[in-house]
Amino acid sequence: MIRDADTRFFENALGGADISLPEDLAAHLPRLLWLYQMGVVLFWVHDRSAGTKRSRLLVERSVPLLARLAALSRLRVFRPVSREIVDLIQELAKRD
Numbered sequence: 001m002i003r004d005a006d007t008r009f010f011e012n013a014l015g016g017a018d019i020s021l022p023e024d025l026a027a028h029l030p031r032l033l034w035l036y037q038m039g040v041v042l043f044w045v046h047d048r049s050a051g052t053k054r055s056r057l058l059v060e061r062s063v064p065l066l067a068r069l070a071a072l073s074r075l076r077v078f079r080p081v082s083r084e085i086v087d088l089i090q091e092l093a094k095r096d
Contacts, residue, residue, distance in 0.1 A: 003034060006034050006037065007030045007031055007034050008030075010029070010030035010033040010034060011030045014026070014029060014030060014033075019070060019071065020074055021070060021073055021074065022073055022074065022079065022082050024082070024083070024086045025073055025082045025085065025086055028085075028086055028089045028090075029070070031089065032085075032089070033066075036062075036066065040055070040058060040059060040062075043055055043058055
């Protein structure tokens with residue numbers, strides 16, 4: 001399945017990255033990155049700007065923000081937010 005292959009790609013990329021994340025968040029980050037990717041693709045599909053300028057802007061501006069958020073997730077003050085994210089992911093992953 002394409003989603004699984006993309007998620008493995010993000011797992012491999014994160015495995016080789018010099019980043020320290022909370023363990024519970026690190027386990028879910030590949031899936032979060034895949035969801036981010038799908039959001040970018042959806043935005044791009046509907047982007048009518050010349051040369052998909054807005055889509056390029058979205059990626060150029062949001063990727064550094066995601067990197068900063070990942071780095072901040074290590075800080076104690078952001079742990080409650082990280083836990084909420086992990087809880088939401090786990091709840092959404094449950095099968096009915």
